Amino acid sequence: MTSLTPPTPPLSELLAALPDSESESGKSGRESARSDLHELLEALGEKLARRPVPTGRLRRLSLLGGLHARIALAYFFHWVRGWFDSPERRRERLSETHLRAALELIESMGYLRGAVMKAGQTLANFRDLAPAELVETLERLHFEAPPMHYSLIREQLCDELGGDPEEVFEFFEREAFAAASLGQVHRARLKCGREVAVKVQYPGIARTIRSDFRNLEALMLPARLSRDWEVNRAQVRYLRRALENETDYEREARIIERARALFHDEDGIVVPRVHREHTTRKVLTMDLVRGRHVGDFLATGPSQEVRDRFGEKLLRAWYRMFYAGRLSYFDWHPGNFFFMDDGRLGIVDFGGVMDFSDDEWELMRASDRPLTTGRREDRLAFLREFIPGEEPSDEFARLADEYMVFSWSGRWSDEPYDFGDAARLLHGMRLFGEMTRRRFTRAHACSPLLSRFEFAYRTFLLRLGARVPVRRLAEEEIGVTGWPRDYATAGGAAS
Amino acid sequence: MRVTRETRIATRARILDAARTLFAARGFDATTTRDLAAESGIAAGTLFNYFASKEAIATAIVRSAMRRAEATFERRSQTITTLEEDLFALAAAVLRELRPCRGFLRPVLEAAMSPAVRDGADGAGEGDGASIRIAYLELVQGLAAKHRAVTPVETPLETPLPTVALQLAWTLYTGVLSFWIDDASPDSEDTLAMLDESTTMFVQWLRSRRPGEPEKGVTP
Numbered sequence: 072m073t074s075l076t077p078p079t080p081p082l083s084e085l086l087a088a089l090p091d092s093e094s095e096s097g098k099s100g101r102e103s104a105r106s107d108l109h110e111l112l113e114a115l116g117e118k119l120a121r122r123p124v125p126t127g128r129l130r131r132l133s134l135l136g137g138l139h140a141r142i143a144l145a146y147f148f149h150w151v152r153g154w155f156d157s158p159e160r161r162r163e164r165l166s167e168t169h170l171r172a173a174l175e176l177i178e179s180m181g182y183l184r185g186a187v188m189k190a191g192q193t194l195a196n197f198r199d200l201a202p203a204e205l206v207e208t209l210e211r212l213h214f215e216a217p218p219m220h221y222s223l224i225r226e227q228l229c230d231e232l233g234g235d236p237e238e239v240f241e242f243f244e245r246e247a248f249a250a251a252s253l254g255q256v257h258r259a260r261l262k263c264g265r266e267v268a269v270k271v272q273y274p275g276i277a278r279t280i281r282s283d284f285r286n287l288e289a290l291m292l293p294a295r296l297s298r299d300w301e302v303n304r305a306q307v308r309y310l311r312r313a314l315e316n317e318t319d320y321e322r323e324a325r326i327i328e329r330a331r332a333l334f335h336d337e338d339g340i341v342v343p344r345v346h347r348e349h350t351t352r353k354v355l356t357m358d359l360v361r362g363r364h365v366g367d368f369l370a371t372g373p374s375q376e377v378r379d380r381f382g383e384k385l386l387r388a389w390y391r392m393f394y395a396g397r398l399s400y401f402d403w404h405p406g407n408f409f410f411m412d413d414g415r416l417g418i419v420d421f422g423g424v425m426d427f428s429d430d431e432w433e434l435m436r437a438s439d440r441p442l443t444t445g446r447r448e449d450r451l452a453f454l455r456e457f458i459p460g461e462e463p464s465d466e467f468a469r470l471a472d473e474y475m476v477f478s479w480s481g482r483w484s485d486e487p488y489d490f491g492d493a494a495r496l497l498h499g500m501r502l503f504g505e506m507t508r509r510r511f512t513r514a515h516a517c518s519p520l521l522s523r524f525e526f527a528y529r530t531f532l533l534r535l536g537a538r539v540p541v542r543r544l545a546e547e548e549i550g551v552t553g554w555p556r557d558y559a560t561a562g563g564a565a566s
Numbered sequence: 567m568r569v570t571r572e573t574r575i576a577t578r579a580r581i582l583d584a585a586r587t588l589f590a591a592r593g594f595d596a597t598t599t600r601d602l603a604a605e606s607g608i609a610a611g612t613l614f615n616y617f618a619s620k621e622a623i624a625t626a627i628v629r630s631a632m633r634r635a636e637a638t639f640e641r642r643s644q645t646i647t648t649l650e651e652d653l654f655a656l657a658a659a660v661l662r663e664l665r666p667c668r669g670f671l672r673p674v675l676e677a678a679m680s681p682a683v684r685d686g687a688d689g690a691g692e693g694d695g696a697s698i699r700i701a702y703l704e705l706v707q708g709l710a711a712k713h714r715a716v717t718p719v720e721t722p723l724e725t726p727l728p729t730v731a732l733q734l735a736w737t738l739y740t741g742v743l744s745f746w747i748d749d750a751s752p753d754s755e756d757t758l759a760m761l762d763e764s765t766t767m768f769v770q771w772l773r774s775r776r777p778g779e780p781e782k783g784v785t786p
Contacts, residue, residue, distance in 0.1 A: 222646065222655035223762065229662065230753045245645070274755035 219255055219273065221245045227271050231351040239349065243269070249406060253317050253422065258359060265358065267346060268419070270320065272353040277318035301459070309516035313401070317422035320355035326421045327357065330398060333391050340388045341409075341417040360417035362409030365534055375536070377414075382490065382537020383544065384416040389528070390548035392424070397432055399425045403527035405534075431517060436554055441475065442545075445483035445561030450475045457515050467511045474502045478525055481541035483561035488541045490532035500526065578616050580606045582630070585623045586666070594624065594670035621677040622694065624670045629694040635663035636705065649713040649723070649772075653765040656705060657739060661746055661757065672747050681737050702739060703732050710772075723772055731772060738764045 219227075224247075228236050236243035240259045247255035254272040261267055316322055324345045331342040341360060349356035363371070368381075385408065392398040402423030409417030427435060437456050441449035454463065454471050463471065477499040481488035489495075503522060532539070542560075549556075584605035588597040599620050603613040617623045639659040646652045664671060678695025707726050714723045727735070742764060746757040 220648070220651045220654070222642075222651050222658060223758065225642075225655075226658050226662075226758060274753070274758050275751070278751070278755075 219247070219271070223274070224255075224257065224271050227274060227353060228269075231354040232349060240267075240269075254353075259356070261346065261349070261356075265346075267349070267356050268343070268359045269349070270355040270357075272318065272320065277315070281315070305459075305516035313423065313425060316425070319352055320350060320422070321352050323355055323422045323424075324350050324357075326398065326424045326426065329396055329426075330392055330400075330418075330421060330424070333395050334388070338384075338387065338391075339415040340384055340391075341411070341415050342421075343417070343419060357419070360409050360411075360419055362411035362415075362417050365405050365408065365410065365531065368410035369534070375538070378535050378537050379487070379539065380414065381410060381416060382532055382535055382539040385528075385532065385535075385537075386539050386541065386544050387548070388416065388418060390544055393435075394548045395551045397427045399427065399524070401425060401524045401527075403524065403531045405531065408531075425517075434515065434517075436552070439549070439554060439556065440558055442479050442482050443556065443560055444558050445479070447472065449558075450479075457518075458513055459515065460513065463511070463513070466509070467506075467513075470502060470506050470509070470511055474499065474506065477502055481539075482545055483542070485540070485542055487538040489538045490529060491536035491538065493533060496526075496529050496533055499529070574616075577606070577608060577612075581608070581613060581616055581623060582627055585620075585627060589624070589627075589670050590666065594620070594673060619677075621673050624667070625674045625678040625694040625698070628664065628667050628671065628674045629698050631663040631667055632660055632698055632701065635659040636701065638663070639705075643709070643712075648769075649709055650765050650769045652709045652713070653706070653735075653768065654761055656702075656709075657742060657761050657765070658758070661743075661754070661761075664743075668747060671743065675740060675744055675747075679740050679743070681733065681740060699736060703736060706732065706735050724775055727772070731775075734771070735768060738768055 225236060228234075228239065228243075232239045236259070241262045241264070242260040244258040247257050248268075249256040253276050254270045256268050256270045259267050259269045324347065327342060327345050331344065334340045334342060343358040343360050346356040346358075362368075373381075389400055392400050400418070400421070400423070402420060404420070407418060407420040409419070411417055434456065438453055441453045450472055451468060454468060454475070458471075477495070503526070581602060584602050585597070588601055588605055592601075597620070599613055600610050602620070602623065603610040606613070617626065636656070636659070639656045642655055642659070643652055646655055667674075674695075679698060710723055710725045710727050714725045724731075742757065742761050745760055746754055749757045751757070
């Protein structure tokens, strides 16, 4: 039997093989595309809502190699390349072609509902940099599109909790109020009267992800003789581990409980309580967190001071989980944070949180020296630890060093770091894109997730326009690690 | 001695209880009508006064489970707003009630529910096979009528559903049941996916039909 899929080239080759942007621009279609957007989305949403998750390996293999996935992938890289354009040039590209490609992307994500959708969600954070149509479409998918009808939810809950939702809960809202990547969330009330959010997993999603990654590894096989084979394979396996973690809601419940124990009332950071008696591997019940998402919060016209306070809470929460909990909250999706009216910050969705192995933690410890001193030689020494195999070339080291400066410079000054400075973020994206295009992608297995985190959290804070004293926060939180830190801080005395 | 109606009902119930017990404990194939008669406390020949065959007994058990599922579904259906979800919910309720019958559903499907079986040919003295099909298709007709009122004008549902639609509905339904019997996926999630897709496909096809369109190859 002939293969169902075309050969998949390395990502860097995809970048190079992108269609020429000139042929894809088309100003005339832009306005009509915009006006048709909502109508098209209605139809698409209806279509997606009724599609089951295809779990069979062969079927998924054909889908992964199919037109939608290929267009989605090409579009993604087309868009990445767009980062190097001027704002005017990017605006020119907001054409009907973009819209159609975005819809194809969403369709393929909604249908595959596995790794592809997860990757797509990350794109939604690039609000100021991605084509507006794409972001609107993605946000709609996050917050509005209900992919499972209630009768399917009922079946899931019956199997998992042993009874109909109406029997198990005092009240259970039929319509989902949030669509997560691997499930959807419903409001409910426990019999004790407590308001809760119930996350219900798509049937078959865990098998879907396993199937995706088996396919991906199979598709990678032709590249096994390449220099970076082991590194690439390790990175894919790390991603697989991260996504598989997300399908285990009992694990997520444990992570939430660990994280919740790290915060106190005075922190003003709310991690919801898990209700274990209503939680299984596929159903997660936790307190309902009320508040505004970032878009609605910004619409209230908060002052710079208020935005800064929330920015500080966001980073405080991240550092606390990192240093005290050995947890990394990678998933800076706008739907995961709630800006509460009383000034507190609510955080939900801990499925994407990684808990570090001892080896990984040791690597994080090694990063503390350059993070603290800001010295170039410390950065380069760390780079050699972070990149497996042969010594990086001079050019690789130069770009990687520039990227570290972009990523870490907030730690080298007592001044609040202005995350609202879009030029900084664009600079980092250009560096990242340059490294990808030049195939300088050899790095530790956790590198793709770290990159995703780096751009996701910065884009979130860019949108918030927050100025945050990064060094002070980090120094306040790091003590709990007990790391010997006998090195001088950047521009200051020994730490 | 004249057997009263009450006695017949009680004996029939004993046979069905015995069958549930023995089918679960030994499996359908390993259980004989003689075993069933003994477990029911009746003579072997007497059993045939009630059921024509072992398959007929299994069919009656399935019919009973389906009645319970239909009652459950009718309560739930009141809040369902789309035909696709109604059809899904009906079949899902049936699958749940049929769980104890999964081990002997295949002979029932083959003997009494296959689209190829003719009315009255299922060997069940009281026509349970036909009764299962009629009950299901009446429900489907009722659901089509329920949703006709809320169907967008540009895609009206043709009601009552034509014969070809009913035949297709029955074929899909029994196909899902047949798939489920051997579905090894956790919590039968592959069956749920198939059910979701087949109900969607069926309703889309219904909506694509023009009212009054002649039924190709179907004799009225």
